[in-house]
Amino acid sequence: MATMDKNWKIIPPFYPEFDLERCDYKNGCNLCAHECSFGEISLKPVKGEDGKVYYRPWANKTACGSCQRCVKMCPYGAISIKREPMHTSHAYWTPEYVNNIWKQAGSKGGVLLVGNGATGPQRRYFDHIMFDACQVTNPSIDPLREPMEIRTYLGSKPEKFGYGIMPQLKLEVPIMFGAMSFGALNLRVHEAEARATREIGTFWNTGEGGFHKSLRKYGENTIVQIASGRFGVSEDYLKSAAAVEIKIGQGAKPGIGGHLPGEKVSQAISETRMIPEGSDALSPAPHHDIYSIEDLRQLIYAIKEATEYKVPVSVKIAAVHNVAPIVSGIARAGADIIAIDGFRGGTGATPLQIRQNTGIPIELAIAAADQRLREEKIRNSVSLIASGGIQCSSDALKAICLGADAVYVATPVLIALGCGVCQRCFSGKCAYGITTNKPGLAERIDVDEATECLKNLLHAWAEEMEELMGSMGISTIEALRGNRDRLRGVGLNEEELKILGIKHAGF
Amino acid sequence: MCGIVGIINTDRKTIDGSFIREAIRIQRERGNGLGGGFAAYGLYPEQADKYAFHIMYQGEGRHSATVRQVEDYLESIVKIYQSQEIPVFPNDRVPQGPYFKRYFIKTIEEQIPPDKTEEDLIVDIVMHINMMGGAFVVSCGKNMGVFKGVGYPEDIADYFRIEDYKAYMWIAHNRFPTNTPGWWGGAHPFTILDKAVVHNGEITSYGTNMRWLEMYGYFCLLQTDTEVISYIYDKLTRKDELNKLDACYVMAPSLWEEIDRANDGKKRSLRQIYGPAVVNGPFGIVLTHNEGAIVLNDRNKLRPVVCARAGHTYYASSEECSIRLLSPEVDEIWSPRGGEPVIIDLQPEKKSAEVA
Numbered sequence: 001m002a003t004m005d006k007n008w009k010i011i012p013p014f015y016p017e018f019d020l021e022r023c024d025y026k027n028g029c030n031l032c033a034h035e036c037s038f039g040e041i042s043l044k045p046v047k048g049e050d051g052k053v054y055y056r057p058w059a060n061k062t063a064c065g066s067c068q069r070c071v072k073m074c075p076y077g078a079i080s081i082k083r084e085p086m087h088t089s090h091a092y093w094t095p096e097y098v099n100n101i102w103k104q105a106g107s108k109g110g111v112l113l114v115g116n117g118a119t120g121p122q123r124r125y126f127d128h129i130m131f132d133a134c135q136v137t138n139p140s141i142d143p144l145r146e147p148m149e150i151r152t153y154l155g156s157k158p159e160k161f162g163y164g165i166m167p168q169l170k171l172e173v174p175i176m177f178g179a180m181s182f183g184a185l186n187l188r189v190h191e192a193e194a195r196a197t198r199e200i201g202t203f204w205n206t207g208e209g210g211f212h213k214s215l216r217k218y219g220e221n222t223i224v225q226i227a228s229g230r231f232g233v234s235e236d237y238l239k240s241a242a243a244v245e246i247k248i249g250q251g252a253k254p255g256i257g258g259h260l261p262g263e264k265v266s267q268a269i270s271e272t273r274m275i276p277e278g279s280d281a282l283s284p285a286p287h288h289d290i291y292s293i294e295d296l297r298q299l300i301y302a303i304k305e306a307t308e309y310k311v312p313v314s315v316k317i318a319a320v321h322n323v324a325p326i327v328s329g330i331a332r333a334g335a336d337i338i339a340i341d342g343f344r345g346g347t348g349a350t351p352l353q354i355r356q357n358t359g360i361p362i363e364l365a366i367a368a369a370d371q372r373l374r375e376e377k378i379r380n381s382v383s384l385i386a387s388g389g390i391q392c393s394s395d396a397l398k399a400i401c402l403g404a405d406a407v408y409v410a411t412p413v414l415i416a417l418g419c420g421v422c423q424r425c426f427s428g429k430c431a432y433g434i435t436t437n438k439p440g441l442a443e444r445i446d447v448d449e450a451t452e453c454l455k456n457l458l459h460a461w462a463e464e465m466e467e468l469m470g471s472m473g474i475s476t477i478e479a480l481r482g483n484r485d486r487l488r489g490v491g492l493n494e495e496e497l498k499i500l501g502i503k504h505a506g507f
Numbered sequence: 508m509c510g511i512v513g514i515i516n517t518d519r520k521t522i523d524g525s526f527i528r529e530a531i532r533i534q535r536e537r538g539n540g541l542g543g544g545f546a547a548y549g550l551y552p553e554q555a556d557k558y559a560f561h562i563m564y565q566g567e568g569r570h571s572a573t574v575r576q577v578e579d580y581l582e583s584i585v586k587i588y589q590s591q592e593i594p595v596f597p598n599d600r601v602p603q604g605p606y607f608k609r610y611f612i613k614t615i616e617e618q619i620p621p622d623k624t625e626e627d628l629i630v631d632i633v634m635h636i637n638m639m640g641g642a643f644v645v646s647c648g649k650n651m652g653v654f655k656g657v658g659y660p661e662d663i664a665d666y667f668r669i670e671d672y673k674a675y676m677w678i679a680h681n682r683f684p685t686n687t688p689g690w691w692g693g694a695h696p697f698t699i700l701d702k703a704v705v706h707n708g709e710i711t712s713y714g715t716n717m718r719w720l721e722m723y724g725y726f727c728l729l730q731t732d733t734e735v736i737s738y739i740y741d742k743l744t745r746k747d748e749l750n751k752l753d754a755c756y757v758m759a760p761s762l763w764e765e766i767d768r769a770n771d772g773k774k775r776s777l778r779q780i781y782g783p784a785v786v787n788g789p790f791g792i793v794l795t796h797n798e799g800a801i802v803l804n805d806r807n808k809l810r811p812v813v814c815a816r817a818g819h820t821y822y823a824s825s826e827e828c829s830i831r832l833l834s835p836e837v838d839e840i841w842s843p844r845g846g847e848p849v850i851i852d853l854q855p856e857k858k859s860a861e862v863a
Contacts, residue, residue, distance in 0.1 A: 137685040138709040138789055139809055146807055151763045153779045160747040165776050377722045380780075401714075473711045475807065476760075478778075479787030485714025 008106030010099055013085050014066040015059040016041060022078035025056045032070040032079060037431040037441055038063040038424070041070060065422035069431035072418075100352070112352040115425030115435070117252055117344045117389060117411060120356045125363035125496070126395045130505060132486045134473040141475050143466040149476040150174055150465055152406050154243075154383040155312040156336040166336060167312050169243055171406055172201030173462045174477060175396055177454075178341075178387050178410035179225050179247065179316070181209030183260045183269050183281065184348040184425070186442040189434055192450035193413065194218035199451075200458045205408070208247055208258070208283060210272035216240045223314065226303070228257060229283035231273035238306050243337065245314040246299060248287070251345025251388035254318030254359045258283035259349070264428060266437055297333035304334070312336035319343060319365030319388065320358075324372035331373060331382040338382055339408060340365050344389025346411040348435055349426030362388045363402060367500045370403025370482055379482075393464035402500065403482045416457045417450050509695075509707040510537030510660075510681035511812075513793035513823040514833070515800045517853050520819070521549055524669030524677065530829040531679035532661035537707075537825060541689030542682025543663035544655025546646065546696040546703035547674035548795060555650040557588055557611040558629055562636065563643045563691060568606040573641040580639075584632060585612045593654075594668065601658040601666040605691050607645070609652065626700055626745060630724065633699065637728045643692040648701030649797065655680075655694035663694075676800060676853070678793050680705040684731075693731045699741045701797040706733040707825055708790030708810045719783035733792075739784050740794055749777075751801060755848035757781040759806050793823045799852040808845030815840040821851045 016032070023029070026048065033041045044058035057079075064081065071079045086095040100112055134140040141148065155168035177193050190212065193204040198221045205223040210232020215222070224241040226233055238244055249255060260269075260281035270277040290296050300313050307313075314337035315330045317323070323340060330338050342362025347355070366386045373379040386399035387408035396407045415421065418432040425435040433444030465477075474480050488505040489497050497504055512530045516522070527545060551559050560581075564573050569592070581587055593607035614625050623631075633644045646653035651674075654667040660681045664670070680695035687693055696703040710716065710732035717727045717735055723746065725738040736758070743754040760778045761771075778785075789809030794801045802823040804812050815822040817834040824830050830837065843849050 134711075138711065141807070147762050147764070149763055153782075157780045161749060161753075161777055161780055162747075165779060168779060374718060374722055379719075379722060473709075473789070474787050476785060476787060478782035478785045479712030479715055481715055481782065482718050483712060483714035485717070486711070 005106070008102040010102055011084070011086050012061060012064050013083055014064040014081050015061045015084060016057075016064060016070055016079050017059070017082045018057050019078045019080075020056060022076045023057065024076050024078075026054050029075075030055065030057070032057050032074055035069050035073045035431060037069070037429040038065065038067075038427075040064040065424050066420065067422040067424075067431050068420040113349050113426055114352045114355060114423050115346075115348055115350075116421055116423045117346040118355050122343075122361065124389075125361055125492075125500070126391075126398050128490050128492050129363070129398050129500070129502065130488050130490055131394070131397075131468060131472060132488070133471040138473045140473055141470040143463070143470045146470075146475060148466040148469060150462060150469075152477060154337050154385070154405055156382055157380045159380055167310055169203060169312060169337075170201070171203065173458050174400060174406040174465075175458060175461055176202050176223070176385070176406060176408050177204035177413050178345075178408035179205040179207040179223075179245070179250075180348075180410055180413070181207030181225075181231075182212055182272055183209040183264060183437070184435060186433070186437045186445065187212055187214070187268065188442060188445040188447050189417065189450065190215060191447050192417070192445070192454055194221060195447070195451040196454035196458065197221040199455055202458065203242060205245060206241075209260070209269070209281075210274065211237055211240055212268065212272045225316075226299075227283050228285070228287045229281060231275065231281060231283075234274070235306060238303060241311065243312045243314055244303050244307065245316055245337075245339065246296070246303070247316045248290070248296075249318035249341070250316070250347060251318045251341035251343050251359050251362070252347035253350040253354050254320055254343075255285060256351065256354050257285040264437060269437065293329045293333055296330065300334045314339055314385070316341060318345075319360045319362055321360060323360065323365045324368040327369040327384075328372050328376055328378070331378050335382055337385060338369070339385040339387060340369060341408075342386070342388030345387060346414075347425075362386050362390075362399065364496075364499050366399055366404050367402045367484075371501060393461035394468060396461065397465050397468050397480070398487065400477065400481055401483050401487050405481060412457065413454060416453045417445065509683050510534035510825045511679070511705040511707050511791065511793055511823070512825070512829045513678045513705070513795065513800055513802070513821075514676070515795075515821040515823075515851050515853070516675045516819055517799075517821065517851065518819045519549060519675040519853055519856075521673040521675045522677070523673050524664060524671070526833055527677040527679045528661050528664040528669060530824070530833055531681050532659075533828050533832050534681050534824075534826055535659060535661070537683060538659060538681035539683045540659045541657055541684050542655070542680070542694035543658055543660025544653060544680050544682075544694040544696055544705075545660070545664065545667075545669055546651060546653045546678045546698065546705070546795060547669070547672055548651045548676035548797065549674045550652045550672055551611070551650050554589070554611045557613050558647055558649055559652050560610040560612060560647050561593065561645040561652050561654075562608050562610065563645050564606040564608070565641050565643075565691075571606070571641070573639065574606070574608070576639060577636055577642045580635065581610065581612065581632070584618050584628075585614050587612050595666055596668055598662070598665060600662040601656065604656050604666070627724075629700060630741070634724065634726050638726065643729065645692075646696075646698040646703065648698065648703070651701055651703070651797070653696050653698055653703060655696065656691045657689055657694065676795055678703060678705045678795055678800075685709070687730045687732070690730070692729050695733055697729065697731070697734045697737045699725070699737045700745070702737045702741050702794060703796075704733055704737045704740075704792055704794045706736060706790055706792045708792075708805065709788050710735060710786055710790060711788035712786055715783050716786065736786060736792060736794065739786070743781070743784065751850050752848065753777060755801060755803055755850070757784050758786045759803060759846040759848075760785055761846070762806075791825065799850065801851070802843060802849040804843060804845045804847070806846035811842075813840065813842050814849050823849070
C-alpha cells in the first residue's frame with residue numbers, strides 16, 4: 001500500500017523562485033523563511049566559494065499557495081512566485097478535477113474545504129453593465145466643485161410623511177464591512193474595522209462570533225449578528241450595537257453551517273463566544289428555532305422587544321433561486337433591512353462543491369428582489385444590502401442602480417490588509433496575520449496601520465462613486481437608487497436584460 | 508434646451524391666448540420645432556364643476572376604433588355631460604395632426620372604489636386610457652386644458668387658435684427634444700388632474716422616480732422624463748397631504764450638511780422617506796394647479812428661470828425678454844436661487860365669481 005502514496009501526490013501549482021544574485025543569504029538574511037507561515041520555504045546549507053557554509057532559501061514545493069507574503073517582505077526583491085501547473089493531456093479531465101480526486105483518495109475520503117468565494121466561470125454580470133454619462137443635453141457635475149451626496153439611511157421607511165420614522169442607520173458612505181467573526185479573524189482586525197468605520201461614518205459587522213468587550217465602545221458603528229450557533233448572544237450583546245442581524249445564510253455556503261475547530265478557541269474567543277475554551281464551535285446548518293417564515297418573524301420581534309424597538313433588525317440570506325419571494329416574505333415578517341449575499345461571497349471555510357455550485361449571482365438576485373418588493377408595493381418598508389463579489393466601487397454603484405440601498409464588502413477588507421486571496425483562511429496559518437489568532441502571526445497586523453488602510457479604501461471607493469455619479473449628472477445617491485435607466489447591458493440576452501430590468505446598449 | 512413661460516394673474520382676470528403665444532414666440536431660439544404646448548386655467552368657467560378631458564387619438568382620426576373604445580370605457584365608468592371635437596386649423600407649418608376631442612365628465616358615486624377618492628379614480632382612468640395604446644389623455648383637470656403638438660409653439664398656438672380661449676393662468680413650452688422622440692404626446696405641458704408642468708432640462712433621476720411612482724399607480728407612458736414631475740407633485744400634495752413648500756423641498760432637497768447644521772428633524776424625515784422622489788439633473792419648471800403656480804429650479808441652478816411681478820400678474824420665464832415683451836415695466840424682477848421655490852397663490856375662487 002505504501003507504494004501507492006506517490007500516486008496521489010498533489011503538486012502545488014506555485015513555488016517561490018529565488019534570485020540568488022539579489023538574495024542576501026550570505027549575510028545571514030532568512031526573512032522569507034521566517035515570513036512563510038505555510039512551511040514552503042526552508043533554509044538549505046550550501047558551501048560558498050570561500051569554503052564557508054551559508055543557508056540559502058529553498059522552495060520545498062509542498063505548500064505554496066501564492067499568498068505573496070515572501071515576495072512582498074523580501075528587502076532585495078529576490079523572490080518571484082512561479083506557476084507550475086500540472087498538465088494533463090486530456091482536455092476534459094483538467095488538473096483541477098484530477099487533483100481533487102487525488103486529494104480525496106489520499107485523505108481517506110472527506111469533504112474538500114476551501115476559503116474565499118467561488119472561482120467558477122459563471123458570468124460576471126457587472127462587466128456587462130455600462131453606466132450612462134452626460135453629453136450636451138445635461139451638464140456633468142464636477143464632484144470637486146459641486147456638492148455630491150452619498151449619504152444613505154438604512155431602515156424601514158413609512159409610505160408617507162406624518163407617522164414618524166423607524167430607527168435608521170446613517171451611512172456617510174453606502175459601503176459597510178460584511179460579517180466576519182472573531183475567531184475567523186483576530187481581534188486586531190476587528191478593532192481596525194471598528195475604528196475605520198467609526199471615523200468614516202459607516203458600519204462593520206461582527207459576524208456570528210460575538211462582540212469582544214474591548215470593542216463595545218464602537219457599538220454605534222457595529223452590527224451584531226445572531227447566527228444558528230447563537231455565539232455570544234446575550235441581552236447586553238443585542239443592546240451593544242446599532243443594529244442586529246439575523247444570519248440565515250451566506251453566499252459562499254448557502255444552507256451550510258460553520259465549524260470553528262477547538263484548537264482555535266482561545267481564552268478570549270471562548271469568553272466572547274460564551275463557550276468552553278478548546279471546544280469546537282459548531283453552527284448548525286439551519287437555526288433550530290427557525291424552520292419557517294413565521295418562526296423568523298417571531299425571532300425578529302423577539303429581538304425588537306429585547307432592544308425596545310430602538311435599532312433596526314436585519315436578515316441576511318444567501319442569494320438562491322427563489323430569492324425574490326423569500327425577500328418579500330422577510331420584509332413582511334418585519335425585517336427593516338435585508339442583506340442578500342451572492343454566490344461569489346467569501347468565507348473562511350466552505351465545502352468546495354457548495355462554494356462552486358450553489359446560489360446565484362448577486363446582480364440578478366438584487367434586481368429580482370428589488371422588482372418584487374416594488375410590485376408588492378412594499379419597497380419602502382425595507383432596505384436592501386447587496387453583497388457577495390463586489391470587487392470595486394463601480395460594482396457597488398451598479399448594485400445600487402439595480403436596486404440596493406448599500407453594499408457589504410468583506411473580501412476587499414482582507415485584501416486591503418494585504419491578503420493575496422490564497423484560499424487558505426481556514427488553515428490558521430494566514431501569513432498576513434488576518435485569519436489567524438496564532439501568536440506570532442496575529443501580531444503581523446498593526447491596528448493603527450490597518451485602520452488607515454481600511455479608511456483609505458472607503459475614501460477611495462467613495463470618491464470613485466462620486467466621480468461616476470458626477471459623470472452621469474447625478475448629485476445625490478437617492479436619485480440613482482434603483483435607477484436602471486442609467487444602465488445599459490452589453491452582450492446580454494433578452495432574458496438576462498429582463499431580469500436586470502435594463503435595456504441593451506443602443507436603445 | 509427648451510423655453511418656458513408662465514403668466515399668472517392672481518385676481519383670476521382672464522386674458523386671451525395671444526399674449527402667451529407672443530411670449531413664447533420670442534424664445535423661438537430655444538426650440539427646434541419638434542414640440543410646443545400650452546396649458547390654460549379658467550378655461551371652461553361654465554363647466555368648472557366637471558373634469559375636462561382633452562384626449563388625443565393617434566391613427567385614423569375620428570373614425571378610429573380607439574375613439575369608440577375609449578368612449579365606451581368612459582361611459583361605463585363616468586357620466587359624460589358633453590363631448591366635442593377640439594377645433595384645429597392645420598396650416599403649412601403644422602399639417603394635420605392627431606384627432607383631439609374634449610369631454611366634460613363627472614364621476615358616478617357607485618363607481619368609486621371604497622378605498623379610493625374621486626380623484627384617485629380619475630387618475631386610474633387616465634392610466635387606463637394611456638395604456639390602451641393609441642389614445643392619450645392630454646389633460647383632465649377641472650376648468651383647465653392643454654393644447655400641444657409637434658411644431659414651434661407659435662404655430663401650435665395657431666393650430667389650436669388659442670387666441671380664441673381666455674384664461675387667468677397660462678403656461679407655455681418650446682421644445683428642443685434630445686433624449687426622447689418629438690411626438691404629439693411628448694410635447695409639454697404634462698398634466699395629471701389639475702396639475703400641469705412645463706420643464707426645461709433633463710431628469711437624470713427619471714428611472715428612480717418612475718419606479719417609485721409605479722408603486723402608487725402612476726405609469727409613465729409618454730416617453731418623456733417631465734411626466735414624473737406632475738405625478739410626484741400630485742402624489743405628494745394630494746395623496747400624502749404635504750404642503751406646497753414641503754413638496755418642493757422633497758423634489759429639490761437641502762443638502763444633508765445644511766439639514767445637520769439646522770438639526771431640522773422634519774426635513775431629515777422628509778428626505779429619508781421621499782428619497783426616491785428627489786428630482787435630480789438640471790431643471791427649471793413652472794408647475795400650475797387650480798390654486799396657483801410654483802416655479803422651481805434644481806439645486807445647482809443649471810437652468811435659467813426669471814420671475815417678475817407687475818401688479819397682480821406674475822411672470823416666470825426662461826428668458827427675461829418674454830416678460831419685458833408683455834410688460835416692459837414690472838414691479839419686481841428676480842432670478843430665484845437653485846432649489847428655492849417661488850410659490851404663487853391665486854385669490855380664492857369666490858372672488859372671481861363675483862367679478863364675473
